Amino acid sequence: MALQYKFPENFWWGSATSATQIEGAANEDGKGKNIWDHWYETEPNRFYENIGPETTSDFYHRYKEDIQLMKDIGHNTFRMSISWARLIPDGRGELNPAAVSFYNNVIDELITNDIEPFVTLFHFDMPLELQNQGGWEIRAVVDAYTEYAREAFRLFGDRVKKWFTFNEPIVPVEGGYLYDFHYPNVVDARRAAQVAYHTMIAHAKAVRAFHESNVADGKIGIILNLTPSYPRSQNPADLRASRIADLFFNRSFLDPAVLGEYPQELIDILNEHGLLPVTERGDRELLKANTADILGVNYYQPRRVKAKEYLPNPYSPFMPDWFFDNYEMPGRKMNKYRGWEIYEKGIYDIMQNLKENYGNIESFVSENGMGVQDEERFVVDKEIQDDYRIDFIREHLKWLHKAIEEGCNVKGYHLWSFMDNWSWMNAYKNRYGFFSVDLRTKQRTPKKSAHWIKEVSQNNGF
Ligand code: BG6
Numbered sequence: 001m002a003l004q005y006k007f008p009e010n011f012w013w014g015s016a017t018s019a020t021q022i023e024g025a026a027n028e029d030g031k032g033k034n035i036w037d038h039w040y041e042t043e044p045n046r047f048y049e050n051i052g053p054e055t056t057s058d059f060y061h062r063y064k065e066d067i068q069l070m071k072d073i074g075h076n077t078f079r080m081s082i083s084w085a086r087l088i089p090d091g092r093g094e095l096n097p098a099a100v101s102f103y104n105n106v107i108d109e110l111i112t113n114d115i116e117p118f119v120t121l122f123h124f125d126m127p128l129e130l131q132n133q134g135g136w137e138i139r140a141v142v143d144a145y146t147e148y149a150r151e152a153f154r155l156f157g158d159r160v161k162k163w164f165t166f167n168e169p170i171v172p173v174e175g176g177y178l179y180d181f182h183y184p185n186v187v188d189a190r191r192a193a194q195v196a197y198h199t200m201i202a203h204a205k206a207v208r209a210f211h212e213s214n215v216a217d218g219k220i221g222i223i224l225n226l227t228p229s230y231p232r233s234q235n236p237a238d239l240r241a242s243r244i245a246d247l248f249f250n251r252s253f254l255d256p257a258v259l260g261e262y263p264q265e266l267i268d269i270l271n272e273h274g275l276l277p278v279t280e281r282g283d284r285e286l287l288k289a290n291t292a293d294i295l296g297v298n299y300y301q302p303r304r305v306k307a308k309e310y311l312p313n314p315y316s317p318f319m320p321d322w323f324f325d326n327y328e329m330p331g332r333k334m335n336k337y338r339g340w341e342i343y344e345k346g347i348y349d350i351m352q353n354l355k356e357n358y359g360n361i362e363s364f365v366s367e368n369g370m371g372v373q374d375e376e377r378f379v380v381d382k383e384i385q386d387d388y389r390i391d392f393i394r395e396h397l398k399w400l401h402k403a404i405e406e407g408c409n410v411k412g413y414h415l416w417s418f419m420d421n422w423s424w425m426n427a428y429k430n431r432y433g434f435f436s437v438d439l440r441t442k443q444r445t446p447k448k449s450a451h452w453i454k455e456v457s458q459n460n461g462f
Contacts (some may be wrong), residue, residue, distance in 0.1 A: 012412025013457035018123035019083035025060035029098035032089025074457030091127035161218030197277035221294035237307035241324035296366025369416035371430030
């Protein structure tokens with residue numbers, strides 16, 4: 001069959017998930033509590049339909065069945081995360097033997113089925129014990145994380161060759177310390193800056209530990225949610241607004257992770273507002289020497305911005321959006337089932353930016369996907385007819401293909417997500433999977449997109 005969009009050989013086809021969102025068994029087999037277990041126990045009504053993280057999609061008990069389904073639909077890779085509090089219940093110290101066997105079993109099962117595991121160490125789920133001591137605000141937690149990373153490399157590094165220190169490290173900063181959608185629900189830009197900084201120090205220390213370990217014949221990187229920032233117009237005020245949004249929401253993590261240093265303009269802004277974090281001697285060299293080998297890009301939607309219409313009240317707490325307003329561009333295409341913009345070319349712009357300004361670092365799409373509310377309304381003959389998702393993926397893949405043809409170093413595509421899963425405060429509101437999950441029976445059913453991706457993966461194109 002002649003394919004119009006043929007991908008390079010050994011392209012990574014798969015999907016992405018995270019421990020807290022799929023495993024369930026939150027109170028089983030010695031797992032310690034993390035911030036999500038705790039927040040749900042204290043404020044269940046902040047979660048969509050009061051659904052919490054105890055059971056989620058029950059991957060913990062059904063991983064074998066799930067891995068067969070991955071194989072059935074042509075996955076050659078799968079992104080998962082380790083739950084820190086499952087592996088080390090208090091965050092530091094004693095290992096939980098049941099967790100060691102669980103992750104060993106999952107990894108072995110994947111490899112036996114020719115699916116390469118991509119493992120993230122931290123996907124939003126701080127052990128509660130460490131959060132109680134100050135979480136990412138304190139340097140001791142950076143050290144606890146480095147020890148955890150070292151243990152994970154020692155336990156699983158003989159078989160896992162793709163490691164990621166953090167998933168979207170900006171999200172716990174925004175959610176936990178600026179905009180109140182993650183525990184500990186603080187609103188304080190100075191503390192947010194400290195948390196962001198410590199996360200990157202933790203990243204660099206884990207990268208160093210990985211390269212020092214004797215199982216380091218693999219690669220280590222980070223997963224960032226990149227939102228290309230498009231100005232309303234080319235006038236200088238709009239351009240400045242978009243540049244500053246880019247500094248805060250992309251370059252604050254992308255630059256230190258890939259180039260090993262923070263953008264000077266960001267440092268200047270933080271300095272001007274008294275927000276510079278506390279640092280230690282040697283940090284600068286640490287960051288410079290331990291950059292990512294590989295970058296995962298999560299892309300859902302762009303950011304469109306315009307110059308601020310009203311000056312911010314200088315007595316209100318500092319927020320990055322003091323410098324820009326969001327711009328609702330007329331005529332933009334929307335995912336009307338989730339409320340996010342769909343702009344497929346964004347993925348191409350991101351990859352071009354990585355090629356031009358970030359040394360063409362080896363990268364892949366580590367998440368991209370379309371959330372849909374009340375997806376059962378699309379069931380015909382017991383199967384969700386998610387043609388909208390097929391279009392969404394196909395159109396993004398076309399732009400990705402073009403980027404690759406133009407020399408961008410892109411190695412794969414992972415959909416968010418393998419199956420419907422528990423998405424933090426939104427719980428099961430927006431469904432993303434190739435497989436739907438019946439919340440009562442936990443039964444998995446392929447959606448139309450599952451059959452489609454099988455063909456695409458098997459043909460390595462479409
Ligand atoms: C991504 C996160 O940004 O968005 C996932 O990495 C999350 O963890 C996904 O589940 C979807 O979010 P939502 O709010 O649409 O369910």
